[in-house]
Amino acid sequence: ALGGGSTAPELRAEVEARSASVQPGHCASLIYTSGTTGDPKAVMVSHDNMVWTAASTFSKVFSEGPAAGVLPPENFRVVSYLPLSHVAAQMLDMVTPIVVTGSGNGIGPEMLERQYYTTWFARPDALKGSLPKTLVAARPTVFLGVPRVWEKIKEAMQEVGRKNDPFKQALAFWAKRHALTAAWQRQLGGDGSRSAAYLVARSLILSKVKAALGLDQCLVCITGAAPMPRDVTEYFASLDIDVLDAYGLSETSGGGCFNSPLVHRLG
Template sequence: MKNNIGLLLKKRAEISAEVEAFVEVERQRRYTFAELNERSNRVAQMLLAQGVKAGDRVATLLKNGSEFIETYYAIAKIGAVMVPVNWRLVAAEVAYIFADSGAETLLYDAEFDGVIDEVVRGETTAIKNWLRVNVPELPATPYSLDYEAMVTSSANTEPTIGAFDDDLLFIMYTSGTTGSPKGAMHSHNNMMWAQLTSLTTADMRAGDRFLLPLPMFHVGCLVPVSQLVHRGATGIILRDLDMAAMFRAIEQERVTIFMAVPMILQFMLMTPEREQYSMETVRWIATGAAPVPVAMIEQWQALGVAIYQAYGLTESCGPGTLLLPQDAIDKVGSCGRPQMHTELKVVDEQGKRIAAGSDEVGELCLAGNHIMLGYWNNPEATAEALRDGWLHTGDLCRIDAEGCVTICDRKKDMLISGGENIYPAELENVLAGHGKVQEVAVIGIASEKWGETPLAIVVLMPGEEAEEEELIGHCREHLAGYKVPQCYAFVTTLPRNASGKLLKPQLRQQYNSPAPF
């Protein structure tokens, strides 16, 4: 059987026609798998009528909702290529992705009229079909078509399947924390293996109700959306991230599992709404983008909730490593072992494999059928990232004797102090273990004496106070003396991108004064 992700929805609709597929909390919409498949067919027929063909790129600028999901499956069925765009980007960044991908069709929320108007005025895009979602309460624009009117007037018959296996399914642009975003290309096979890898490593069951608070334009939410259809479980959609809405949805929709970045988990523990709603149905939460401090793990465990900690990339279609709940305390700071259907190795500068149990730091490399095909229209970057069947992640790590990986840092984030390599993520892990520290970022700043020295930018737990010497003393218990940060800045928040990753370039720009030594 050839793989087409859209066919999974058709199959699920045949097997589980009346099972609830997705619930939109804010808009109070509920779709069975049969209804979702019918809507997806209408979208597919509408796109075909607009002249979209197999291989054509279709951009989406959509908030979380049924339109995103039905569009994803419609594009998959007809063999076009989805380009999900981060809706937090400004017009110039959005226009860059439109131009780089060569998309000629766009589906967008009317909420982003201002951004799209600016793109149109810039005349830098090849978009021909502008399909506008959620238009009834807003005046029409001169260039857009009413998505809902066109979908409901289209036939609900299954379209001819236009792509299989290694044909492109979507191009997802990296967050662009260094340089221009690159479009990671993923095929139908890539997504199929990403789903299987996650499903066979974590504990998702038929009947589970999975909360979806993260943006669907990110691989960390798009893969779970696909998994839910594959598994026959139910997705509970949050259009916007709101703590009260999350807790209300968890109780009312009897959520059993979900994924969130550590920052959200911390906010959930802090918000007063936690006392107002029950979380008794929640079995586990998966998280990624940063290690979870011991104190936070213990707080969630006290609530009866297990924590999975994942490491993955857009380029790996999500899966990489996973730290299981039973290892969360003993292996704190680690992101676990390679997931099912994923191979892993750590290599030195010469490309030689570093043995497990060594204290040596090397680059983390991943292999598996879920690894991207390459970067869209960027052969140089592809050749750099994909070598001899391995994805070179650019992340530096150690691997212990039990095969658990601990990320030390990005290659480009490493700093050299007094001739010694220092990996900021290692320092961040240690500082995060201090009971008063909520989150922390470490960057290198210029030092007349050492060349570079680490600066720790710290967010303390609410109501806590700490002196530099207290944190220095904590670090000395866990780090070699040359690694211990001597410089500190205390802040209320750290800048992060949409996927929850620290924006260290922004911090380096803000904290660019040299150390006093």
């Protein structure tokens, strides 16, 4: 704690001195894991662990994105709704915004120099029903959801779809069928082909569906922490949304390995 009763210049000098004493290898955060036995155990994650992981992950998106049809915007946006005590939320919602925005000051990869990153904090009841409204308001460009979150979105969408008249249901089936075929061709091993029917469906139907979800500007949709059911992956692929798998641990500063926009396999 800073000394009580200190003047503003003294406090500023103390903060600057502490900042100057911090080294890249020093501990930046303690992440408590549940542990298999006994009390939760703390993982020490260093500053360079976190900064390197954030910079390298977004550099991958920038380098592959244009080739995959993903054009990075000037302003990245993320919705923070997962517990900030977990490494994934700390990295995506706190550390990465600092790294990407700080790159404009000559820090980090050159490809990030013109971008900045803002975090939208969801309401406390996000996982009880308010998250969809926040997504529509924020229109995130990056969204991480554990499989159960994607499942709940899928279930809500299907419930709405069942209330449509037969013509709209047939139209949706047609659009999703062509979008799923295109998704398989986008993945590793596919030929990248896109039918005229898919392009029409994407422009006239699927773009409106993604806008209703608040994901029409989302460049990277991610899932992790547990296996994603194949039917959920295929459902979102049929909406022209590739949900990319990621794997990591507290000990790896979150991301250990992940699918990228250009090199991925669904499911």
